[in-house]
Amino acid sequence: MMTQQEDSGLHTVPVMALITDFGLTDIYVGVMKGVILSISPDTRLIDLTHEIQPQNVRQGAFALYSAYAYMPTKTVFLGVVDPGVGSARKPIAIETNHGVFVGPDNGLFTYVLKHVKVRRAVVLQNQKYLRRQISSTFHGRDIFSAAAAHIAAGVPVEALGPALSQPASLPAPRFEVRDKVIDGEILYIDHFGNLVTSIGALQWGADDMLLVTPFFDPHSIPEMKSIRPEACAVQFYDRVIEPLCLHYAAVPPGELLTLINSAGQVEIAVNQGNAAQYLGAEVGDPVTLRIA
């Protein structure tokens, strides 16, 4: 029995985590699961989400980045947000030290790949591991599910096709550190209306030291020493929200607050309310962290 959340690596149950923009009203996700279990019947399936906005690769990339680290270390990730299905973009698999990522080569894995160690990347070309008939409009079913299921069942990634030199990449979200100011943007608005920004990951170290690890560039760590949470304010257009709180209930219900969220990102929220509605905020709006 494990006493930590970390994966022991001893168990042999294959796990696959799915993220798509297919929604749950149609049978597309169910069809992929049927293909997967037909090939690899013991695979345990985790739905990360299927409600990525249609064709919004960047939102999918951020959601996948936010989730991947909590999956068992040998998880196969099946990501299908694929506006170019059937066109020239390549179907790929990337083996890393934290799972294998299967999907279209359109930048969907950009943010994850900043944080994991890539062992190999291949183009999914070996027809032995794809469905016999490949449609031009549902590669999620015919290519990605089949390939991911074979990987989950134990086929080595290198058997699936020739090496890929460099996966496609999305541009970085706004993150600029200037003296005692960090400029970012709203990257994601969640179900509660909380506004997740590109500022982070932040954590408080010893001696009131604020450590900032830009999620797009985790190897550059600008340190801002001797900063107390009370000295931090977040600016959204002409509104200043301060100080950084520790949890949502730190302000009365209905009031605006800002905190470092569970992923380490600066977030704007309303206690028991909806900050997106409260502020009329949208993805892409600028946000600034100021230190007094």
Add this chain to the structure above:
Amino acid sequence: MMTQQEDSGLHTVPVMALITDFGLTDIYVGVMKGVILSISPDTRLIDLTHEIQPQNVRQGAFALYSAYAYMPTKTVFLGVVDPGVGSARKPIAIETNHGVFVGPDNGLFTYVLKHVKVRRAVVLQNQKYLRRQISSTFHGRDIFSAAAAHIAAGVPVEALGPALSQPASLPAPRFEVRDKVIDGEILYIDHFGNLVTSIGALQWGADDMLLVTPFFDPHSIPEMKSIRPEACAVQFYDRVIEPLCLHYAAVPPGELLTLINSAGQVEIAVNQGNAAQYLGAEVGDPVTLRIA
């Protein structure tokens, strides 16, 4: 092979049932499942619902009450509707004769606890069974999923922390029996627009006897003898709906009806339609059952 729906208790597959207000558009539920399967890879996961209205503890409590009895008897229930996350409310686990309930101590288990036998309740304090780093905003991931997974994997509940004397409780919904009238309220509006009331559980016994078992107080059973369904009418503001029907198709499509639903509660519905829209009804509206 079992020939009844009841759980034999012989199988050893751990089952966990999840209920949250996280929705399915974000990766929060998927992240919890990753934490769970990292700790207890064989656990079978059942989603009760993740669409509880944000922070609506009472709706969550009623939904959990409506579902729990149909789960295998050793199910671990993971309930996260948690407006006070990060504040003083305690994280708890309650072991009963029908599963273990894990979540915040804010009343979420109130209705279930009226119906099951509590064996022990503890505060989740043993850090051995929590995630190493505990955020202040996502205890669903860092405390509840980890603790529930360890319980599913076989850790005894008493190992998770010190005893809790009395879990928090919600106030009772309206349920007043006066002579031949029962006053209640709309507790829940489902996906079909059916209006589930606090009047029940009712069932027809022998000799046209209507048995009423208030779900909030199952040990007090006001009996109402010699009542035929045809003698019952339900009043919603100035509208009287009668008699009690046996199923939705008892009236023509588009017409209003009332019946005792599959949970034994009085329900107002429209055959193949939406009673909430038809009546402009909302949760909390008063409803009266009258016996002629």
Add this chain to the structure above:
Amino acid sequence: MMTQQEDSGLHTVPVMALITDFGLTDIYVGVMKGVILSISPDTRLIDLTHEIQPQNVRQGAFALYSAYAYMPTKTVFLGVVDPGVGSARKPIAIETNHGVFVGPDNGLFTYVLKHVKVRRAVVLQNQKYLRRQISSTFHGRDIFSAAAAHIAAGVPVEALGPALSQPASLPAPRFEVRDKVIDGEILYIDHFGNLVTSIGALQWGADDMLLVTPFFDPHSIPEMKSIRPEACAVQFYDRVIEPLCLHYAAVPPGELLTLINSAGQVEIAVNQGNAAQYLGAEVGDPVTLRIA
């Protein structure tokens, strides 16, 4: 290890695929899963969709038809779109060469049954394989889930009740072949706003031969020889969309196109957009395929 997506038939993990109109906001689907796993704990559950429009049997029938062939061959299909619950319609199970179909006898299996070989059909009457108490409003829980779980656990279909002579059937959707014109209708609008028509299944054979296999009557195959994709146009009211494309990205983002979709049906779409909104289209609207 299998190298094709087809099911080997060797594994013994029972699989059940669920399709309902219950939505995901209530606990109804979770309750069915609790009943299923209480009876057959090892069953792997696949959600095809629970977002069929309330009581829309025809939409459910088309969705089930679109998905069934991708499930493992011994899958038990549990379909509950059941406006007549509690009335005279029969609860049934139909064993075929591609799984067992369990649900109400209201035409939900019509389209699938045109494509599979029926081995036997029974009425679910043997109370040994139902829940002890059967409500009049939730047969999905009390009859269908219990029966399907017993079948998944190995009970022979013929043990569940007496033979059914002829399952109920829905009328055929519009599909008329006239010289070089096929008249159809919009059968389904998906999450992306793509318009799936009743024209199909189509596939390109050798020598530019267009093979049409009406999904409602797969044994009649009108062949239309020597037709190139460039010679096909789809008419929706006064708008002509041409030619048939191979994938969504064949036209610039925001533009209308038509293609043969992953199920072989003619589909109208907007690249990275929503064709239903673009055209104001609804299910039932007429569509015509013309060959120049």
